Amino acid sequence: xxxxxxNSPSLSVQEGRISILNCDYTNSMFDYFLWYKKYPAEGxxxxxxxxxxxxxxxxxxxxxxxxxSAKHLSLHIVPSQPGDSAVYFCAxxxxxxANNLFFGTGTRLTVIP
Amino acid sequence: xxxxxxxxxxxxKTRGQQVTLRCxxxxxxxxxxxxxxxxxxxxxxxxxxxxxxxxxxxxxxxRFSGLQFPNYSSxxxxxxxxxxxxxxxxxxxxxxxxxxEAFFGQGTRLTVV
Numbered sequence: 070x071x072x073x074x075x076n077s078p079s080l081s082v083q084e085g086r087i088s089i090l091n092c093d094y095t096n097s098m099f100d101y102f103l104w105y106k107k108y109p110a111e112g113x114x115x116x117x118x119x120x121x122x123x124x125x126x127x128x129x130x131x132x133x134x135x136x137x138s139a140k141h142l143s144l145h146i147v148p149s150q151p152g153d154s155a156v157y158f159c160a161x162x163x164x165x166x167a168n169n170l171f172f173g174t175g176t177r178l179t180v181i182p
Numbered sequence: 183x184x185x186x187x188x189x190x191x192x193x194x195k196t197r198g199q200q201v202t203l204r205c206x207x208x209x210x211x212x213x214x215x216x217x218x219x220x221x222x223x224x225x226x227x228x229x230x231x232x233x234x235x236x237x238x239x240x241x242x243x244x245r246f247s248g249l250q251f252p253n254y255s256s257x258x259x260x261x262x263x264x265x266x267x268x269x270x271x272x273x274x275x276x277x278x279x280x281x282x283e284a285f286f287g288q289g290t291r292l293t294v295v
Contacts, residue, residue: 073224075224103283105286110288111288111289112186112188112272112274112286112287112288112289113225113272113286114286115283115284115285118283158224158225160224169215169227169230169238169240170215170217170225170227170274170284171227172217172224172225172226173224174222174223174224175224
């Protein structure tokens with residue numbers, strides 16, 4: 070039972086344009102959402118997060134939007150750079166306080182120079 | 183400040199054997215979580231340790247067990263290895279509490295033959 074879904078396995082974007090990565094979830098008890106970036110042969114690196122009490126969080130070129138009614142979040146990268154090419158994972162955490170994360174299957178972003 | 187380190191980086195085991203993977207948490211972090219990432223999938227939560235006690239467990243059989251030591255480092259033990267246990271095993275450390283990010287190690291690639 071996949072509680073966090075990333076339906077696009079891959080995305081290609083031209084350098085300088087906007088990258089939009091999408092994520093859907095099914096569990097309304099999730100209260101905290103995170104995006105991780107993963108390069109080959111490395112562990113996931115934390116990118117940005119958002120609490121369920123907010124609908125937007127911005128950090129430099131990265132913005133995460135949360136639509137609780139639709140159980141949907143998205144990551145916007147503007148402008149996209151070739152170094153952003155990686156696999157991006159959406160993750161969600163329940164309210165148990167155990168801090169375990171439910172991950173999506175990832176979206177491979179390729180930024181074309 | 184040291185990051186999360188895992189050892190070994192790669193390992194090949196035979197079906198039926200036992201394996202121990204190790205993780206040193208980031209300085210100041212008191213919680214360690216273990217995840218299994220199969221090929222083409224997102225990381226799946228195995229269990230979490232906080233103050234040397236198991237603090238949450240995912241849908242993994244009892245042959246997956248763990249330990250956390252007083253210095254917050256951790257071990258993941260897998261008995262009676264099966265071919266399907268072949269995966270990247272990720273350790274993540276965090277500070278117990280809400281809205282705290284988990285920081286991942288580079289992972290241990292386990293191959294069961």
